[in-house]
Structures are given as structure tokens and as C-alpha cells.
Amino acid sequence: MNIIFTIVKKELTELFRERKTIINSFLLPTLIAPILIIVMIKVGQFMEQKQQEQQISIGLVNAPKDFISITEKGTNTFIPLKEPQDFSILIEEGTIQAAVVFPKQWNEHLANLKINEISIHRNSANYLVNNRLEELIQKYEQKLSNERLKQLGISLEKITPFTTHYIETGEQREIFGKQFGGFIPYIFILSMWGGCLLAAVDLVTGEKERKTIETTLLLPISKFKILMGKTIVAALLGFFPAVLSLLGLLLSIQFIPDIPIFLKDAIGSILNFKSISLTFLLLIPFSIFLAGSIISLITSATSFKEAQSKAAPIIMLIIIPLALAMTPDFILTWSTALIPILNIGLSIKEIMAGTIHMGMYSVILISLISLAAAAIYLSHKKFSDEKAILM
Secondary structure (H helix, E strand, C coil), X not given: CHHHXXXXXXXXXXXXXXXXXXXXXXHHHHHHHHHHHHHHHHHHHXXXXXXXXXXXXXXXXXXXXXXXXXXXXXXXXXXXXXXXXXXXXXXXXXXXXXXXXXXXXXXXXHHCCCCCCCEEECCCCCXXXXXXXXXXXXXXXXXXXXXXXXXXCCCHHHHCCCCCCCCCCCCHHHHHHHHHCCHHHHHHHHHHHHHHHHHHHHHHHXXXXXXXXXXXXXXXXXXXXXXXXXXXXXXXXXXXXXXXXXXXXXXXXXXXXXXXXXXXXXXXXXXXXXXXXXXXXXXXXXXXXXXXXXXXXXXXXXXXXXXXXXXXXXXXXXXXXXXXXXXXXXXXXXXXXXXXXXXXXXXXXXXXXXXXXXXXXXXXXXXHHHXXXXXXXXXXXXXXXXXXXHC
């Protein structure tokens, strides 16, 4: 054990001499959460301001006067058109952003309490225009409905069979944890991947390029202990970024002033000591699994570029299950608890919501430990092949 500790100390010392290790493994993970939050807030504020200020032009055919009178004309420009035409050309050219065609018998149908049909020409990709136009149409529809009820002498209460009052039984933590919890493992695991890859490539392929791997293998130490030392260092440099990402997130909600109070309270409710402890307990064997898997793939690589290309497929095996875990269609069950990576994303989401089933959690933890052991065994077989390690 002392030998492995000595190897770990030696490898960490060499890695920390390089500036890129400090930046990629410590500085960037700490800053990623604050940067993401600030960017999201600023972009959201910019888009909201842009939507409020953007002027849109709406073509109107046979439009009644009361439709125009109820709308706020500040950011809406109405262009009267005599008859329907190929609106797709006008919208594509930018002359108008949408068009509303009223039937010629509009007033007659209203007087006879008949149903009118309005044709709306729009580009579904233009969300700003469509949302604003929909608000105008709904506002006008509500106005005409109230007038028709008044004309018939019917009160709104008489045609309202019931109202709904939703009483939320779930706690704020559970609701927010289910929604936001899937995003947390995405940040953690991707930062862990970057840290493990950087360390593993430098510890194995880097030693080959520096011509020091032969000297290391000539030492009176078993290859397994050398491998374990390198694996532990790679796992540590994968685990530290996850911790620092969490630290950056906690600092963000404390010191970024533009974050809404309710969001700060919600994040604070899901990131408590228990949820953090349970999450990191899962990430420890996962970081060892990542380190062992990467080392097993890059052992035969002779350059940084080749090593990175050999390890690239792992990222796809990580991203796809994590993306599925973020969707509401996948929930933690006894079946999904056995699917690697997906089980981590789903379990962390349940942990953040405070609804984790400890039996399933134990199964996931045991499966991750088994995967870590399998990755170390596979990397040991590769590392013991002198043709691969010395080529």
C-alpha cells in the first residue's frame, strides 16, 4: 500500500507541474457552473427585452375595426390588404411576419350568432410572432364571447360548469429535484470525463512520449501496483472536477445577484448534506471505472492524438444514457437500476428530489463497484502486455 501511495504522490506531483492540469482539472470545473448560470440569465434577459421591443408586421384582410382597436399598437404594425394572396412570399420576403384573413360575412355571422372561421398564415418557426399573434386572437375571442353572452342575457357563471383548484401534494424539493436533478449528473460526469481523460493520457501515453515508461517498468514494483497508482491518480483528477463543479454551483446561487430568490431556495433545498453525500458516493466508483476504461483503451497508443481518438467512443456511451435520464419518460426502476450510466443519472435525480429508494441505490452502488473492478482488471491485462505498453 505504501508503494501505491508513493506512486500516486509522484504522479500527482508531475501532473501539477503542468499549467494545463491546474486549468482543466481545477479552474474550469469551478467556473463552469457560474459561467453557465450567468450566460443563461443574460441571454434570457436579452431575449425577453428583444421580444418586448421587436416590431412585427401583421397583414389583415377584411379585419373588423374592433379587432385593431383592442390591440396594443406599440410593437404591432397592421397592414391592411384588400384580398387574400400568396402570403408565404410576403412572409419569406419579410414584408409581413404573419397574416390574418377574416371572412367577408364576418359581421353577418356575428349578428346571427354563427361561427366564423379565421385563417392565420404564419411561419411556425417564428415563436415570437406566433406567441404575440395568439395572444391577440385570444384577447379578441374573449371580447366577442363576452359580448355574445351579454347579448343572450347569459352570465359567465351559468356556462361555467366547474373551476379547478390544484393542490400540490409534492414538496418543492421533489418537484424541482425531478426537473433540475437530471441536469446535475450531466455536468458532473462530463467534467469527470475531461479530468480522467487528461490525466490518463498524460500518465500512460505521455510517459511513452517522454521515454520514461521503460524506467518505471524496470523498478522492482509489480505492474499491478504501478497501474493502480496511475488509475487512482486519474480517478482523483476525474473526481475533483465534480466536487469543484458542485462548489461552483453553490457559490453561484450565493453570489450571483440576478438569480431569482425562488430558484436559490429550490437549489438550496435539493443540495443538502445527505443528497451531496449519496451523490459523491456513487461518483467515487464511477471515477475509477472511467479511469480504468480509458487506460485500457489508450495503453497501446503512441501519441496524445491517437490516445484521444481511442478513448473518444466512451463519451458517446456516456452522453446518450445521460440525455435519456434527463427526459421524464425514464424513471428509476429495478430494471433501469441495472443499466450503466443511465442508472447514475436517474438515481441522482431521485436523490435530489428526496425520493431515492435505498434498495435500488444499493444495487446501483454495487453495480458501479463491480464495473470499476472489471475496468481495473481489463486495464491490468492491457498494461501487462509489454508489446502494447512499450510499442
